[in-house]
Every structure is written in C-alpha cells, then in structure tokens.
Amino acid sequence: YSSFQLSMMGRLDDTGKFRHPDLRQYPKYEDYAVLGRLCWSKNVREERDAPLQLLFGANDPHYDVLSFLGLWLEYRFEIHPEQNEFVFCVEGLEDPERIKDKIRRILSKILKDEDFIIQEVGLLGTHSIRKYAVTLARGCGCSKVSVCFCFYLFQFIF
Numbered sequence: 001y002s003s004f005q006l007s008m009m010g011r012l013d014d015t016g017k018f019r020h021p022d023l024r025q026y027p028k029y030e031d032y033a034v035l036g037r038l039c040w041s042k043n044v045r046e047e048r049d050a051p052l053q054l055l056f057g058a059n060d061p062h063y064d065v066l067s068f069l070g071l072w073l074e075y076r077f078e079i080h081p082e083q084n085e086f087v088f089c090v091e092g093l094e095d096p097e098r099i100k101d102k103i104r105r106i107l108s109k110i111l112k113d114e115d116f117i118i119q120e121v122g123l124l125g126t127h128s129i130r131k132y133a134v135t136l137a138r139g140c141g142c143s144k145v146s147v148c149f150c151f152y153l154f155q156f157i158f
Contacts, residue, residue, distance in 0.1 A: 001072075001088050001103050004036075007055055007065040012107075014040040016100035019085045024052075032057040034066065 005015040015038065022037040035052045057066040073087070080092040090102045110116055 001090075002107070003063075003065045003068040004055075004088075008036060008038055008053055010038045010040065012104060013096070013100045014038045016086070016088060016103065017096040018087045020087060021085070023087065026054060029056075032066070034069075 001015060004010075004018070005012065008015065017039045018036070022039075024035040026033040026035045033054055033056050036055055037050055037052050040050055055065055055069075058064040061067060076087070076089065080089060082092070084092065084094050086094065086096065086099060088099055088103070090099055090106075093099045093102060
C-alpha cells in the first residue's frame, strides 16, 4: 500500500479508492511498466478526469513497486477471491473510507513500534511524505520553475 501510494505520489485516502479498472498494462513497455489512475488530481475538476500515471519497475527489490503490487494482488485474490472493485480491499473491505482507516491504524502501529528506526524525529504524515521529493529538490537549490519543468518534461516524454 505504502509503496504504491508513494510511487503514485498519492494520499492515503486516494490510494484506498484505487480500483481494478484503473490499473492497466502499458503497451509501450509491457515488461516493466503499468498505467494507474488515482481518483485525484489538483489539475482537474472531476475525479474521472484525473490523468493516468506510469509506474515503472525497479532493479532493486527494495523499491520495485510492481513486485510489491503483484505480490499484494496474488495475496488479495487468494484470501478474498470475491468480486471487489478496490485493489487494496484489506480484510475484504469494500468501503474506501474503512480501507483508509484500517491502513492508517496499521501504519500508526508500525511507526510506534520500538523496532522501527526513525532517522529524524518530527511530525510527518502521509500528506507530507508525498511532497518529500519536491521539498528536497527545493531545499537543494532547485527553483520552483525548474521543479515544475522536470515534472512537465517527464509527462511529455511518456
């Protein structure tokens, strides 16, 4: 869930609404990329107008969102084979709000565990995590224009 959320730069609640019809093969790079669509975007007025996003695989298994997603889908269909439109139907839940709350409780439990290593103490929630890359780039001297241009260029190329 978290790997997918961070790869899509989504929020916890938007990831809970991710549905099977919104996950598609990407024909241009079918061996290592898929298309996904979350129900949000700051640049659209209606959910159905949110853009498709590319998810690329990685050579490092610690970061490969496609492997994680594949493992989750195998587990999900083994445990809950019934029809449910939501990809992340934790414990068979069919309500995005309940899915989000369940994941929030699980993440909270993990972060509070004494074995979880925190490198920097501070308030960091799921909304601020998704903005980390831009915040880091801006903190390293990138201008707002250059950060926006990189995102634009990436979208234009793909």
